[in-house]
Amino acid sequence: MAKPDVRDEAFLREVDDEYRRSQFVGFWQRYGRMLAIGIVVFLVALAAFLFWRQDRARRAGETGERFNLALTQVEAGNFTGASAVFADLAKSGTPGYRALAQLMQAATAVQSGDIPKGLTIYRAISADTAIAKPFRDLATIKATRLEYDTLAPATVIERLKPYSVPGDPWFAVAAEMTGIAELKLNHPDRAAPLFVAIVRDQQSPPSIRNRAAQLAIALGTDPASLIVSRTSTSGLAK
Structure with a gap:
């Protein structure tokens, strides 16, 4: 039985390598630009997401510190200073802190004697469907207790x-x-x-x-x- 010629095997390997190389070059020429753009878009999106998550955590931490500071002012009887912080957080805070700030804003108004203002805020919270239900329920109960006699x-x-x-x-x-x-x-x-x-x-x-x-x-x-x-x-x- 004749042995395969080593030169034939080498030639076949070269042909096969050249064929694969030409396929790769053709693929890259056809799809390389799109693939490169896709990779860049993915990396940019990933970087944007990581930045957003880090920035969100940072802002939530800052909001929490301001909220706690306002609570300390309430405990000290400084309702005016606390109300100003709660009013700002009610506009610019994260969703959860916005609702909490509104509730505290209403509570400080009531504690300082401005019941109409507190009642107005409670009613607004209760009617705002964008706020989570537990917060709206609490506002409804608070408002009802305030105006119960009327x-x-x-x-x-x-x-x-x-x-x-x-x-x-x-x-x-x-x-x-x-x-x-x-x-x-x-x-x-x-x-x-x-x-x-x-x-x-x-x-x-x-x-x-x-x-x-x-x-x-x-x-x-x-x-x-x-x-x-x-x-x-x-x-x-x-």
Whole structure:
């Protein structure tokens, strides 16, 4: 059997290398410019993203420092200085800090005696759908408490209906205001269950639970006996 000629193998390798080289050159001539532009665009986009992320973190840190400084001013009783910082952050801060700054701006206005200004800010926060729901809910509760005595009971009940449900973060506060509004409308049968629910809710603040218990008893319902009765009935059912 004849052995393959070494010179033929070398020639074939040269032909194959030259063919691959010509393919590469052709590919580069056709797509090289586009590929180079794509790489440059990717690197520029990556650099821009990294810069944006670093700048965002830096600005968030600066905003946090200013916010904490304003809180310190509030604790020191310097409501004027704190209000100026909160007002600025409410316009230029990051979304979360903007909402917090607006809430604090309203709170400092109320603490300094300017209740109409604080109420106006709370209403604006509550109506701003661009703000996260927890902030808007807090603003709604705060505004309702501020103007509670001037609102029609039916308005209070309707406004606080979404929050007067056990399990809602604002249940205790909303249910108490709703229950009192029901009493103003001479609906003790609707108010009593709300007060009992507050007493049963272990997440309710102790002060609100105590007031709710007193109101429930005044309406002829003992929340403690209801809880015991309910527990006993559950045990018998088993």
